[in-house]
Amino acid sequence: MLRILASFIIGLALMPAVQAKEVNDIEVADSIQVAAKTLTLNGAGVRSKFFIDLYVGALYLNAKSSDSASVIAADEAMTIRLYITSSLIDGEKMSAATLDGFVKSTGGNLAPIQKEVDSLISAFRDAVEDKDVFDLQYVPGQGVSVIRNGEVKVVVPGLAFKQALFGIWLSEDPVQDDLKEDMLDED
Numbered sequence: 001m002l003r004i005l006a007s008f009i010i011g012l013a014l015m016p017a018v019q020a021k022e023v024n025d026i027e028v029a030d031s032i033q034v035a036a037k038t039l040t041l042n043g044a045g046v047r048s049k050f051f052i053d054l055y056v057g058a059l060y061l062n063a064k065s066s067d068s069a070s071v072i073a074a075d076e077a078m079t080i081r082l083y084i085t086s087s088l089i090d091g092e093k094m095s096a097a098t099l100d101g102f103v104k105s106t107g108g109n110l111a112p113i114q115k116e117v118d119s120l121i122s123a124f125r126d127a128v129e130d131k132d133v134f135d136l137q138y139v140p141g142q143g144v145s146v147i148r149n150g151e152v153k154v155v156v157p158g159l160a161f162k163q164a165l166f167g168i169w170l171s172e173d174p175v176q177d178d179l180k181e182d183m184l185d186e187d
Helices: 002-014 068-073 091-105 110-121 159-170 177-183
Strands: 020-023 026-029 032-033 036-049 052-060 077-084 132-140 143-148 151-156
Touching: 002 143, 020 159, 026 036, 026 052, 026 077, 026 132, 032 077, 032 132, 036 177, 052 159, 052 177, 068 159, 077 159, 091 110, 091 159, 091 177, 110 143, 110 159, 132 159, 143 159
Parallel strands: none
Antiparallel strands: 020 026, 032 036, 036 052, 052 077, 077 132, 132 143, 143 151
């Protein structure tokens, strides 16, 4: 019995520890499960405005990449996770900021995806609170699931919609340049 216990303890000691990256006091997981796939943390950073940290954004991909155009274009499982870190964000502000992000991401041409954008924004109309975690999880053939604190709020179909959504953070005109750089940081 003692040998079994000793073997178990040694085995635990030799197991790789679950890694996490800390960003702005938020522990960001090194990987997540999406549609039976393990996605790896590509990078994470802080979204701030007027010297106020609003959220931590993390990008999860099948394989690490620093090529924003290929990430946006890819029709493969991926996730952007947003950890809300400010009580200044509420549903109304989150909705308005997301709409502004879509306008920038699409160069002002929202018409082809307006219905999908409206659907996504409706998921932010509920009370958004400090410490909420949103997963914007894309799965090919299904679309983008907006998941708040583990609860699916809405699923929005379409690759074109996913491309515009991920473009909010990763396009040539992102919501914040250094956040884009951090999300594309493969270290």
